[in-house]
Amino acid sequence: MSEQGARRGQEDDWWRQLYGEDGGEGGEGAGGGGAAGDAAQSGAAPAAGAPTGAGPADVGPAEASDTLDERVASVLRTVGPPGWGDRPPPQPTPADAPDRAAPAGDAPPDETPPRAAPAPPDETPPRPEPARPAPPDETPTPGPVPPGEPPARRVPSPPPPPSEPIPLKATGPGARPREGARSAPPPAPAVTYIGDRPPTYEAEPAALPAADPAALDELVPDTALEGAQYGSLTLRAASQRGDSARYRGDVRRDALLTARFGAGRHALILVAVATGRPAVEGAHRAARDACGWIGGAVGRSYTQLAEDIRADRRGDLKAGLQRLTDRSYGKLRARALECGGPPEQYTAALRCLLLPADPDCRTRVFFGVGAGGLFRLRDGAWTDLEPVATDHGTPAPIPATDAPARPGPGLPHGPGTAEYPARPEPFLFHAAFGRPGDALLLCSAGLADPLRQEPAFAAHLADRWSTPEPPGLVPFLATAQLRAKGHAKDRTAVAVWEA
Numbered sequence: 001m002s003e004q005g006a007r008r009g010q011e012d013d014w015w016r017q018l019y020g021e022d023g024g025e026g027g028e029g030a031g032g033g034g035a036a037g038d039a040a041q042s043g044a045a046p047a048a049g050a051p052t053g054a055g056p057a058d059v060g061p062a063e064a065s066d067t068l069d070e071r072v073a074s075v076l077r078t079v080g081p082p083g084w085g086d087r088p089p090p091q092p093t094p095a096d097a098p099d100r101a102a103p104a105g106d107a108p109p110d111e112t113p114p115r116a117a118p119a120p121p122d123e124t125p126p127r128p129e130p131a132r133p134a135p136p137d138e139t140p141t142p143g144p145v146p147p148g149e150p151p152a153r154r155v156p157s158p159p160p161p162p163s164e165p166i167p168l169k170a171t172g173p174g175a176r177p178r179e180g181a182r183s184a185p186p187p188a189p190a191v192t193y194i195g196d197r198p199p200t201y202e203a204e205p206a207a208l209p210a211a212d213p214a215a216l217d218e219l220v221p222d223t224a225l226e227g228a229q230y231g232s233l234t235l236r237a238a239s240q241r242g243d244s245a246r247y248r249g250d251v252r253r254d255a256l257l258t259a260r261f262g263a264g265r266h267a268l269i270l271v272a273v274a275t276g277r278p279a280v281e282g283a284h285r286a287a288r289d290a291c292g293w294i295g296g297a298v299g300r301s302y303t304q305l306a307e308d309i310r311a312d313r314r315g316d317l318k319a320g321l322q323r324l325t326d327r328s329y330g331k332l333r334a335r336a337l338e339c340g341g342p343p344e345q346y347t348a349a350l351r352c353l354l355l356p357a358d359p360d361c362r363t364r365v366f367f368g369v370g371a372g373g374l375f376r377l378r379d380g381a382w383t384d385l386e387p388v389a390t391d392h393g394t395p396a397p398i399p400a401t402d403a404p405a406r407p408g409p410g411l412p413h414g415p416g417t418a419e420y421p422a423r424p425e426p427f428l429f430h431a432a433f434g435r436p437g438d439a440l441l442l443c444s445a446g447l448a449d450p451l452r453q454e455p456a457f458a459a460h461l462a463d464r465w466s467t468p469e470p471p472g473l474v475p476f477l478a479t480a481q482l483r484a485k486g487h488a489k490d491r492t493a494v495a496v497w498e499a
Contacts, residue, residue, distance in 0.1 A: 193483040194450075194457045199243055201488060207249030220251050220284055226258045227473045230269065231359030232499040233434070234470040237271060238477045239492035242446055253278070254444050254490040255287035255348075257295050260357070261302035267357035268302040268309075270295055273372065273492045274348040275444045282339075286332060287348040293328040294352060309354060310361050318429045321367040325350070325427060329369070347424055353442050353494060362434040364496065366442065369425050373448025376432065377439040380466045382451070382458055389426030434498040439465055446491030450484045457484050470497040 193199060205222050212218070223240040239256040253276040261268050274290040276283025298305065301324070308317045329347070336346035349370025356363065366374050366385075374385045434440060443451070450457045464479040465471065471479070480493040 191460060191482065193485070194454055194460065195485045197485060199483050199485045199488065201243035201247045203243070203483060205241065205246040207247065209249055209251040218285065220288075222246070222252065223477070224256050225473050225477055226256065227476075228258070228260075228269070230260075230267070230355070230357040232362065232436075233355060234497040234499065235269070235271070235355070235494070236470065236473065236476040236497075237492075237494045238473075238480045239273070239444075240477075240481060240490070242489040242491060243483065244488040245490060251284045252490050253283045253287055254446065254492045255284065255291045256492055256494075257291035259295050259299065261299045262306070262357075265358045266303070266306055268298075268306045269355040269357060270298050270302075271353045271355070271442065271494045272350065273352070273442060273444050273494060274350045275370070275372070275446075275490065275492075276348045277345055280345045282341075282346065283348070286335075286346045289332060289335060290328060290348040290350045293331050294324065294350060297324040297328060298352075298354070305354065306356055306358075309356050309363050309365055310358060312363060312431075314431050317365060317431070318367070321365075321429065322427045325367065325369060329424075344424065349425075349445070351428075351442055351444070353440075353496070355496060362498065364432050364434055364440055366428070366430045366432070368428050371445040371448070373441070373443045373445070373451060374430065375441040375443075375448075375451065377441065377462055377465055378435070378437070380462050382462060384452070385430055385432060387428045387430040389428060434496070436498050438498045439470075440496045440498075442494040444490065444492040446487070446489035447480065447493050449489075450487040454484050454487075457482065465495065470495075 226237040228235040241252040257272040272291040274287035276287040333343040336343040351368035354365040
């Protein structure tokens with residue numbers, strides 16, 4: 001045998017040891033002392049029945065092939081959908097089958113080394129999958145494929161159309177309304193003026209009043225706000241500059257005074273509103289003096305006044321309050337003479353309310369002089385309670401025990417006495433009984449005029465102030481400053497709600 005044939009036999013023996021084609025248990029290695037090894041070294045063919053080659057002792061003969069097709073089929077059976085990977089591997093053709101019986105030395109020189117024969121396909125059919133209902137738009141899953149037949153190719157269904165985005169909703173306690181509950185209507189837009197067009201001036205202040213460095217205590221704020229609650233009544237009061245004064249930088253001519261005299265059930269509350277003459281120098285001082293002097297007079301007599309109110313002695317109340325009012329106007333005239341000005345200009349319209357703190361007494365007493373308004377809101381409708389004047393500027397008769405001509409504390413001589421009529425207009429008096437749910441409104445002319453002349457203005461105030469509970473200070477001020485074209489004066493409002 002030639003040297004080339006011996007080398008070829010050694011290569012065949014190495015491939016058989018690597019793939020274990022015909023190796024059996026207990027065989028020797030390639031270089032061992034077996035019959036095959038001796039034959040390979042001597043160049044002779046092995047004896048019949050002797051193993052052609054043996055691998056390591058822990059490697060047995062291969063029962064199945066380990067080809068690339070088999071591995072791909074195994075992966076598809078593991079991770080693929082049912083039916084994939086069940087196609088049997090291709091059977092080797094006779095031309096591809098190696099000659100396993102031929103000795104190593106008789107192989108032709110130009111033939112490639114033999115390959116391991118693939119194992120026959122698994123004859124066990126795959127376990128059938130339980131039938132599942134298929135959606136209408138999907139292809140049903142095919143059943144098990146018989147051995148030897150290729151599985152039918154499944155056509156994937158088109159993807160479903162994208163669904164509409166789900167709106168986000170709040171979660172947590174109170175996020176979902178109860179069944180049958182109606183959602184609250186959206187809040188109504190804020191109303192800032194009444195009429196077809198907004199007023200000429202801006203709604204917010206534009207210019208501050210001029211200040212005197214030597215009299216800074218005479219400065220008047222743009223807006224004043226007050227509130228209280230006693231017994232069965234709730235008090236709200238607000239005073240602010242008009243649109244015209246805010247634009248021109250004029251001082252507020254309306255003055256507001258709220259005072260409580262006494263304590264407990266015997267306490268008496270006074271609310272005074274005064275308005276100085278327009279276009280008069282020092283008009284705001286006259287309004288402030290009128291409130292201060294009437295407040296002092298009521299405070300010195302509050303015990304008797306509170307008793308007369310509880311006893312409903314209206315005649316005595318009217319006479320006593322008229323006397324106190326005349327004295328206050330007499331002081332205004334005296335102050336005008338001291339300043340060298342005309343007395344008829346240093347004056348003010350004055351309107352007051354007396355409110356007992358006793359919860360068992362619902363009598364509300366009004367008195368005053370000059371322009372303004374007194375209204376009652378009951379069941380959503382306004383009633384004008386402005387009393388009819390009983391005199392025409394002449395002071396009421398003063399009892400001999402307290403004659404104004406006689407000098408007394410706080411009462412000036414000359415102007416303001418019976419010889420000099422002090423009041424520029426008639427004295428007004430009215431006593432009203434408050435029912436639960438009523439609202440009594442005392443106001444200056446700046447609010448009384450649009451309330452009488454503008455029905456939409458009156459309707460808006462009635463709607464805002466007819467609530468079961470009295471409004472707070474800020475909502476009250478927002479309603480009181482409702483604007484109307486042609487009404488740009490200072491305005492002051494005092495409202496009393498009966499519980």
